[in-house]
Amino acid sequence: MALTDEAIDKIKAMIVAGELAPGSRLPKEEILAGQLGLSRNSLREAVRALTAMRILITRQGDGTYVSSLEPHLLLESLSFAADVSQGQTALQLLQVRRLLEPQATGMAAALLQPEDIRELRDILDRCRSATTVDEFVAHDIAFHLRIVETIGNPVLSMLLRVLSTRTQRVRIVRGSRTRRALDNAHQDHEEILSALQARDAHLAVSAATVHIAAVEQWLAASLNDGPLPAIDG
Structure with missing residues (x-):
């Protein structure tokens, strides 16, 4: 040693x-x-x-x-691992996210207040009007993080940040090479918000699962087409 x-x-x-x-x-x-x-x-x-x-x-x-x-503080150092993840490693991180985030979204359905719903609506409006991938990803992260933060568990919030960082998301979206993927993401977000507004935990879990599974599919398809683009391109 x-x-x-x-x-x-x-x-x-x-x-x-x-x-x-x-x-x-x-x-x-x-x-x-x-x-x-x-x-x-x-x-x-x-x-x-x-x-x-x-x-x-x-x-x-x-x-x-x-x-x-505190665990959420110590988890911050793992963000770099997600930032540089490529190929199967990035897919594995998304698979773990799919196990955790839908359940968190379902829990949030019973906790969100009217002002929280209004804030989420505002984030999605900004997300839909985004003109660049970076803008879209910033609002996408804000939307999902705002939902999870409602639970009040900083360890869970940080863990989900680590599993899908801004760098990783930008790389995946750019690698999707299709406007349809973004349109589908907007629709997924709307379905998640509708489930949360209805306080339907089961529907919220299902909508979030479908959304994250779609992101996995984007990444898998992008990998089949070749290396993902750099984030500063």
Whole structure:
């Protein structure tokens, strides 16, 4: 095991054991290195890596602290994996999304208030008038995220963000190469909203499932046609 990996594992072990609680400050570098039997260089590399993972946070001029360790915070570091996902990996992420998001949409049917429905209606109106793929995707993300946020579970919200990031969605939509795909997406959104307005959880689950399955089909068809386009093209 590399020295940096060993240092990471040792700091994680201290956190798991409760020796370093969420929000607590790490001992001074020389003290912690001595406690763990590490060189200061190895410790610094481990701290950098754990900071990137959002396990530790560094406060300029104040030291390094254990983060809140809330799951939704730690999941943020996984977004890059979705951003760069290609081919079968991207399909697998969408399959997991299809398992989770429809159920979340069904749960939201009983929780959405009239003002929430109005906000969703406004998002869909902006989505339909979008003139670029980037605009469409921004409103698409806002629509689905607004529904899930109604449940009040930040772990679920972040997990669904990770499973389908903006970068991934832009790549899929551009790869669909067809206006019909966007028209179908708009219709799917309308059916989801109608189910939510009716507070019909079963219908909301079905509409969301159909929508996400269609996105999977776009991606599968795009892969058959060749590599998906870059997002900055």
